[in-house]
Amino acid sequence: MGGRSRVAAQMLSGKGFSEVYNLAGGIKGWTSESAFGVEELGLSYFEGAETPETNLIVAYSLEQGLRDFYLSMIPAVKNKDARDLFQKLADIEINHQNRIYNEYLSFSEQSVSREEFEQSIVARVAEGGLTTQEYLNIFKPDLESSVDIISLAMSIEAQALDLYQRAADKTSDERSKKILMKIAEEERVHLNELGKLMDSMNT
C-alpha cells in the first residue's frame, strides 16, 4: 500500500474535519475480505516549529529524506520513465536544500559550514526517528510494482507539501513564510508529475 489515503486523512484532520478515517487496506481491503490490519503506528506529531531557524532545519532534513528515498528507489523500479522522474526529483531536492541552507545562514547569528550544519544541527533534529528503510517497512510497497512505489512517493510528497504549508502558516516572519510557500508549491508540482506518471501506467 502506498499510504496516499493515510496522508490525505491526516491533511483533512489538520484542516478541521471532525471525523476522518483512513480505510486500511484501501480498495483491496474493501473488495476482498482479506484483513490488512489496522495501522497503529504510534508516531508522534510534528509539533510545528516555533522559530524560522527550526523550521528551516526541519525542512532541510525533510528534503534529505525525500532525496534519499528517490535515490534508493531508482534501482528498485523497472519502468524507465519512473527512474528518470525519480532522478530528476532527487536532483531538485538538492536545490531546495541549498536554498534552505542559505536562508538558515541569513537567520543564524554565527556562521556554520554546510558540513557542521548537516552533522550537528540537522542530525540532532532527526534523532530517534525512523530510517528510510523503517519507513518503507511500515508502508510495505511492493518493490516490483511501479504503481506501489509511485504511490508511496506521492504520499511522501503530499506529506512534505502539508508540512511546508503548516510551517508557512505558523511563521510570523514574512520572508521565511514566502520561501516555505514557494517550496510547498514546488512539492505540489512534483505531486502532479507523479500523478501524471501514475495515470500513464494505468492506461
Place this chain on the structure above:
Amino acid sequence: MRWKQFLTPVKSIDAEQARSHITGKSPAEVTILDVRQPGEYESGHIPGAKLIPLPDLTHRMDEIAKDKPTFVY
C-alpha cells in the same frame, strides 16, 4: 535519514469496521473519499465514493463537508 517527526497519527479503520459505520446511513450522512488517480477510480471504486486525487486535495477541500464522517481510501 530519520522521518519520525513528519508522520502524524490518524485513525485507521478496516473494511469490516467501516462497513458497520456506513451501513444504514444515507450517502448524505457520510463521505467516502477516493484520493487515487482518475484511471484507478475508473477501474473500480467503492460505490458512492467521491474522487479527489491527492494532488488536487489542497485546492478542493471545500467540496467535502467538514462536519460529516469522512472515510478516505
